[in-house]
Amino acid sequence: MEMAGRATSFIRTLQLHPRIFGQFQRVMNDYSTDKLNVADLVFELDTLFQFHPDFLTGYRIFLPPHLRPTLPSPPQSPKKKLRPSLTVLKPYIVFMNKVQKRFADERRVILEYLDTIRKLTQGKLCNKEAHNAIMIIFGKENQDLIDEFEFLLLGRNGIRKEKKKNTMEDKMNSMEDEMFELDMNLSRRKTAEDSAKELMYSLQQHEDHIDIYFSAVSVGYIRKIYKEEGSSIITRLRDDPTTVLPKILKKLESEEKVLIKKWRHIHEKKKNPCK
Incomplete structure (x- = not known):
């Protein structure tokens, strides 16, 4: 599975646990703004996911080999210092921040969004059904969020709107x-x-x-x-x-x-x- 597909799968699963996902957002935001260095980032996430082996495995996929605790550390070239590819997760964090900010006074919308993610992850909804559900939950006035949801969480080759004939x-x-x-x-x-x-x-x-x-x-x-x-x-x-x-x-x-x-x-x- 390509890195983008892994990121989508990881975020979908993580969003089923809003409390943990909220803490994960905080840690990633601190890393993105250089409040945390790489070592601090790994420590924070290892601590956060210590009782969730699946999440530990899931996030470590995005670390360079020498930072993965479960693998032997290969010799590191002094000329090249690898950064974690956790930055691939940043668009998902930014998207969830937008949703939470846009619907800060409408807790029901956020809960219905998370419920749709849960059903999608569990296979109770197909991509098209999830897309239709999100259109209703977010509303036409939030088409930007609907498009971003489709792109990030349904994949680049998700639902494509048909082009109408010029009649x-x-x-x-x-x-x-x-x-x-x-x-x-x-x-x-x-x-x-x-x-x-x-x-x-x-x-x-x-x-x-x-x-x-x-x-x-x-x-x-x-x-x-x-x-x-x-x-x-x-x-x-x-x-x-x-x-x-x-x-x-x-x-x-x-x-x-x-x-x-x-x-x-x-x-x-x-x-x-x-x-």
């Missing part, structure tokens, strides 16, 4: 999809704006908690429009709503203009599809 019907279907997506975003934007205004009014009267006013959909939409800053905006909203709310309302108003412009553009294309 009038396909164009119309595509525009219908875009219109639907824009309608959904306009609706979510309006709901989030109404929630923000209601909370703003409440704060002028007395302090209150944002979860009373913002649904999971509204929180998710705000996180979406702020992209990488989404989680920090939600945290700041919880900690200091009086300061953050005006900024969110301004952002939502700006987003409405963008969405309406897109909606009108698609509407015009739909009326004149031959253009």
Whole structure:
């Protein structure tokens, strides 16, 4: 099995144990940022996996031979100092960090993701079924995570989306999809704006908690429009709503203009599809 395939298999299995995987992420992040040298890395992982022989064997595959405790150490050339190929695991760590950050306030999503990994690893789901499950769990608004999941955990030759023929019907279907997506975003934007205004009014009267006013959909939409800053905006909203709310309302108003412009553009294309 090639190194990428081994990495995928190792990470899938490790993710079935969230506590251990979380500690593994911490160790690998420390190594990636040079907080740990190679010797410290091996010590930390040997300690972490000491009661899990399969994990010990699994991670040692990525070490140079002279660092594998289970193998005799060959003489090391003074001209060449080998680094562990554990760096091949880094994209998987980065991906899981993204998932945890994106859904920091939606623990259910992370649990359903891990359950899908478990079923995939145990053979209860095929690649296509796992892909379809992840599309539902993450949602269309997180297509970047869906694509990354497909690439990393289903393999480079996983599911490939079929290319549609360039026909009038396909164009119309595509525009219908875009219109639907824009309608959904306009609706979510309006709901989030109404929630923000209601909370703003409440704060002028007395302090209150944002979860009373913002649904999971509204929180998710705000996180979406702020992209990488989404989680920090939600945290700041919880900690200091009086300061953050005006900024969110301004952002939502700006987003409405963008969405309406897109909606009108698609509407015009739909009326004149031959253009």
